[in-house]
Amino acid sequence: MNQLPPAYDPDAVEGPVFQRWTEGRLFEQKTEGESPFTVVIPPPNVTGSLHMGHALNNTIQDVVIRRSRMTGTPTRWVIGTDHAGIATQNKVEQRLAAQGLSRYDVGREKFIELCWEWRDEHGSIIIDQLKRMGCSCDYSDEHFTMDEGYQRAVRKVFVDWFEKGLVYRGKRIINWCPRCSTALSDIEVEHEELDGHLWHLRYPLKEPVGGRDHVVVATTRPETMLGDTCVAVHPDDERYRDLVGATVVLPLLGREIPIVADEYVDPSFGTGAVKVTPAHDPNDFEIGERHGLDKINILTAEATITAEGGPYEGLDRREARTRVVADLEAAGLLVGVDDHVHSVGHCYRCHTVIEPWLSDQWFVDMKPLAAPGIECVRDVRVTFHPKRWENVYYHWMEGIRDWCISRQLWWGHRIPVFYCDECGWQGASMEDVEVCPKCGASVRQDEDVLDTWFSSQLWPFATLGWPDQTPELDFFYPTTVLSTARDILFLWVARMIMSGLYFIGDVPYQDVIIHPTVFNAEGRRMSKSLGTGVDPLDLMAHYGADGMRFGLMLQVTGNQDIKFSEDKLASSRHFANKIWNASRFVLMNVGEDYEQGEPSAETVADAWILSRLADLAAHVDKGLITYEFGETARALYDFFWNEFCDWYIELAKPRLAAGGAARKAVLDNLVFVLDSAVRLLHPMMPFLTEEIWGRLPLSDAERAEALMVAAWPDPAALGRFRNEDAERSVGLLRELVSSVRAVRARYSVSPKVPLEVSVKAPEAEGAVLLSMSDDICTLAGIGRFEVGTDTARPAHASVVVAAGSEIYVSLEGVVDLAAERARVTTELGRAQADLDRLTRKLANEGFLAKAAAEIIEKDRMRARDLATTVSKLTGQLADLTE
RNA sequence: GGGCGAUUAACUCAGCGGGAGAGUGCCUCCCUUACAAGGAGGAAGUCGGGGGUUCAAAUCCCUCAUCGCCCACCA
Numbered sequence: 008m009n010q011l012p013p014a015y016d017p018d019a020v021e022g023p024v025f026q027r028w029t030e031g032r033l034f035e036q037k038t039e040g041e042s043p044f045t046v047v048i049p050p051p052n053v054t055g056s057l058h059m060g061h062a063l064n065n066t067i068q069d070v071v072i073r074r075s076r077m078t079g080t081p082t083r084w085v086i087g088t089d090h091a092g093i094a095t096q097n098k099v100e101q102r103l104a105a106q107g108l109s110r111y112d113v114g115r116e117k118f119i120e121l122c123w124e125w126r127d128e129h130g131s132i133i134i135d136q137l138k139r140m141g142c143s144c145d146y147s148d149e150h151f152t153m154d155e156g157y158q159r160a161v162r163k164v165f166v167d168w169f170e171k172g173l174v175y176r177g178k179r180i181i182n183w184c185p186r187c188s189t190a191l192s193d194i195e196v197e198h199e200e201l202d203g204h205l206w207h208l209r210y211p212l213k214e215p216v217g218g219r220d221h222v223v224v225a226t227t228r229p230e231t232m233l234g235d236t237c238v239a240v241h242p243d244d245e246r247y248r249d250l251v252g253a254t255v256v257l258p259l260l261g262r263e264i265p266i267v268a269d270e271y272v273d274p275s276f277g278t279g280a281v282k283v284t285p286a287h288d289p290n291d292f293e294i295g296e297r298h299g300l301d302k303i304n305i306l307t308a309e310a311t312i313t314a315e316g317g318p319y320e321g322l323d324r325r326e327a328r329t330r331v332v333a334d335l336e337a338a339g340l341l342v343g344v345d346d347h348v349h350s351v352g353h354c355y356r357c358h359t360v361i362e363p364w365l366s367d368q369w370f371v372d373m374k375p376l377a378a379p380g381i382e383c384v385r386d387v388r389v390t391f392h393p394k395r396w397e398n399v400y401y402h403w404m405e406g407i408r409d410w411c412i413s414r415q416l417w418w419g420h421r422i423p424v425f426y427c428d429e430c431g432w433q434g435a436s437m438e439d440v441e442v443c444p445k446c447g448a449s450v451r452q453d454e455d456v457l458d459t460w461f462s463s464q465l466w467p468f469a470t471l472g473w474p475d476q477t478p479e480l481d482f483f484y485p486t487t488v489l490s491t492a493r494d495i496l497f498l499w500v501a502r503m504i505m506s507g508l509y510f511i512g513d514v515p516y517q518d519v520i521i522h523p524t525v526f527n528a529e530g531r532r533m534s535k536s537l538g539t540g541v542d543p544l545d546l547m548a549h550y551g552a553d554g555m556r557f558g559l560m561l562q563v564t565g566n567q568d569i570k571f572s573e574d575k576l577a578s579s580r581h582f583a584n585k586i587w588n589a590s591r592f593v594l595m596n597v598g599e600d601y602e603q604g605e606p607s608a609e610t611v612a613d614a615w616i617l618s619r620l621a622d623l624a625a626h627v628d629k630g631l632i633t634y635e636f637g638e639t640a641r642a643l644y645d646f647f648w649n650e651f652c653d654w655y656i657e658l659a660k661p662r663l664a665a666g667g668a669a670r671k672a673v674l675d676n677l678v679f680v681l682d683s684a685v686r687l688l689h690p691m692m693p694f695l696t697e698e699i700w701g702r703l704p705l706s707d708a709e710r711a712e713a714l715m716v717a718a719w720p721d722p723a724a725l726g727r728f729r730n731e732d733a734e735r736s737v738g739l740l741r742e743l744v745s746s747v748r749a750v751r752a753r754y755s756v757s758p759k760v761p762l763e764v765s766v767k768a769p770e771a772e773g774a775v776l777l778s779m780s781d782d783i784c785t786l787a788g789i790g791r792f793e794v795g796t797d798t799a800r801p802a803h804a805s806v807v808v809a810a811g812s813e814i815y816v817s818l819e820g821v822v823d824l825a826a827e828r829a830r831v832t833t834e835l836g837r838a839q840a841d842l843d844r845l846t847r848k849l850a851n852e853g854f855l856a857k858a859a860a861e862i863i864e865k866d867r868m869r870a871r872d873l874a875t876t877v878s879k880l881t882g883q884l885a886d887l888t889e
Numbered sequence: 890g891g892g893c894g895a896u897u898a899a900c901u902c903a904g905c906g907g908g909a910g911a912g913u914g915c916c917u918c919c920c921u922u923a924c925a926a927g928g929a930g931g932a933a934g935u936c937g938g939g940g941g942u943u944c945a946a947a948u949c950c951c952u953c954a955u956c957g958c959c960c961a962c963c964a
Contacts, residue, residue, distance in 0.1 A: 592923030853944030
């Protein structure tokens with residue numbers, strides 16, 4: 008016998024169900040068939056552990072993947088992790104620091120070995136957490152961005168772009184993180200508005216000009232004056248015209264620097280005179296280039312002052328600022344300090360303030376790559392969901408700047424460029440180079456590694472075997488949909504599109520889902536370090552994996568970020584339990600000898616639930632195809648709870664009790680509807696549904712190895728069950744039953760006391776109600792039920808106008824006439840107001856002339872109904888007054 | 890400086906041109922033999938302010954306010 012425990016226990020179900028999926032090898036890729044559906048997971052960092060963003064994003068991916076798999080499409084979800092250069096290196100350095108060591112103490116080779124050890128120890132943590140969520144990735148084929156094959160792919164990309172001249176080396180101002188000790192690309196810098204100061208500094212002239220002996224400059228970073236090589240003014244600025252060409256003596260250091268004229272200077276900002284530090288500001292660098300100035304580097308890699316800073320050498324940048332300002336003030340050269348809000352760049356990995364720093368780095372020339380990347384979205388080969396993200400994408404792509412790809416780290420893909428110091432040869436190569444091909448001297452390899460995102464951009468095709476032309480690449484590329492957080496739209500999504508187009512000649516995916524960001528209840532970013540986060544593992548412990556998944560899906564909308572609400576998870580857990588118990592009810596009624604038969608519309612209730620099921624299947628199918636997860640979750644919730652459980656199961660009970668053919672027919676329908684609905688729910692609640700489905704007494708035709716690979720309900724085929732008459736009839740039934748229940752509640756009549764109800768209804772409605780009178784009596788607890796076209800109002804009755812009828816509930820000795828009068832008066836007022844508004848609308852010629860015919864017709868019907876209601880209520884009020 | 894999103898019931902949010910919805914919370918009643926993680930009933934909103942378009946606006950347009958986010962070489 009199929010006996011379920013009375014409450015759903017996720018802990019008892021999830022483990023065994025996942026094990027069944029694994030043992031059945033149901034996650035593994037299938038390469039038979041056509042038009043495969045492929046998703047590549049945004050590879051989590053090996054250093055990572057599951058956070059709410061992962062929980063949301065991976066639920067979304069699993070939902071679309073599971074639906075696809077059930078439709079019989081060859082479906083594959085590619086899994087793997089990212090080596091995460093900076094993050095992993097930081098972890099390993101921390102580990103070394105605990106032993107009082109730095110990476111330089113152990114050396115490059117040993118350090119990389121330690122990184123691999125870290126990966127071996129921690130890399131599976133996040134994968135196990137995805138399994139805990141029920142994600143149906145192809146775990147048999149896990150990838151890593153430092154795998155041997157992947158390394159070959161990265162090298163191939165670099166060498167190819169190097170040879171095409173798209174990769175080049177240059178001395179530029181880059182973003183330097185002094186803590187990570189590496190360059191960063193522009194989009195790895197997070198800008199933050201901070202309250203700072205604008206210091207006004209007096210720079211003395213070497214010789215007075217026109218009676219003036221100084222010029223005042225303004226700066227937000229006074230310590231950089233140590234690297235100043237000129238002062239710039241606008242060429243048209245009358246105030247400074249005489250000073251152009253004069254010489255300034257740089258305070259504190261005594262260096263003589265010129266005053267130059269440059270268009271860049273905005274005369275309206277500050278004093279109109281700018282101190283220029285070409286080695287520490289991108290704009291100043293440009294000015295320096297134009298005027299042939301020296302570029303004096305005053306900062307070391309650790310952001311301490313270099314020997315160029317004279318007496319300030321060795322000071323940290325903060326101390327240097329304090330000392331420089333103090334010394335200038337002592338010398339009477341500090342004119343003033345204003346408060347000034349400006350945005351300061353921080354490292355996206357460690358939040359240290361970055362320094363613009365002049366150094367030799369490798370760059371990718373992005374403009375030629377961006378053009379096709381823009382084109383493929385314009386011609387809808389790639390579509391963003393929600394669509395508005397396309398504008399954000401275009402904006403960035405159109406203004407794209409070159410990408411600094413070299414990192415001064417050890418953990419990562421080492422740049423495959425070799426230099427000969429003897430003859431100056433340099434080259435990039437797929438194979439390591441030992442000796443110079445020109446002069447035969449030994450060569451050295453570039454010390455730097457590539458930006459982690461340089462390898463991540465290859466994820467959709469490097470995981471499929473590229474640069475080899477593998478069958479997998481041929482079959483699964485391009486992938487179908489990429490789901491991701493918006494903060495890596497530029498870092499990752501855009502670059503995958505560009506590299507995919509360049510190397511494979513096709514877009515990497517057709518659809519891009521940019522999912523909402525999960526914030527905490529206060530609307531703040533969830534963050535472990537701030538203690539504002541919620542741990543998905545805790546949530547799963549409380550609500551089950553399905554409860555968490557469904558609760559998240561309920562919160563997904565197309566245009567709003569998620570202020571995470573644990574309430575939704577609680578109601579999802581209740582929902583899971585509700586489904587569990589509905590299933591338990593059905594299974595309790597199914598005997599050993601039950602054999603599944605065809606569903607059939609034996610009664611109005613059957614026709615109704617089958618019609619509702621058809622509607623649900625259409626909604627869910629469309630909702631998942633168009634990535635409307637919140638709406639889809641709500642449709643499932645409403646169907647299961649408010650239609651199947653609240654009404655259909657209740658309507659089924661008397662027939663189950665009746666036995667015989669009636670019982671068999673309703674059982675067939677219960678099993679069919681539950682089966683179909685559970686299939687539709689499976690993508691969002693995989694564990695619960697798998698467990699229930701496995702226990703359903705299905706015919707061989709409906710059976711499958713597991714629900715996970717069972718057939719997705721076909722909305723077109725279910726369309727045969729659509730039945731508007733049945734939906735209207737059950738609508739009347741529900742209205743009548745609810746009205747009677749309301750009367751019962753109003754007078755606190757125990758549910759055990761049967762009521763006497765008579766209904767005065769028009770012919771048509773009356774016939775429908777009569778045909779369902781058994782159901783009505785059961786659901787409303789009615790002992791005697793009469794329907795007629797001219798039923799008289801009994802004495803001592805409470806009267807309700809509903810379902811187009813007057814419903815009299817006899818309540819001898821209980822009815823409070825004054826209360827009834829008050830209630831009827833209120834209802835009458837409301838109905839009259841609605842009727843007045845409608846009447847005015849229907850008298851409006853503009854409305855009659857311009858509104859759609861069906862709208863007018865609908866309003867006319869409503870007006871008729873309201874007029875009936877008003878006259879009935881008026882009659883009742885008269886009765887009650889007598 | 891530019892752009893995007895939000896503002897609907899106490900809370901979290903759907904709805905996005907024709908009758909104001911859900912979940913949670915709250916109030917009343919009920920342990921009815923699937924489920925008290927439940928059932929039945931109920932209270933609760935001039936849909937941010939102001940203009941406009943339209944026969945009709947929570948829904949479209951403009952504007953203001955507030956909150957949030959993104960982009961921008963903002964000495």
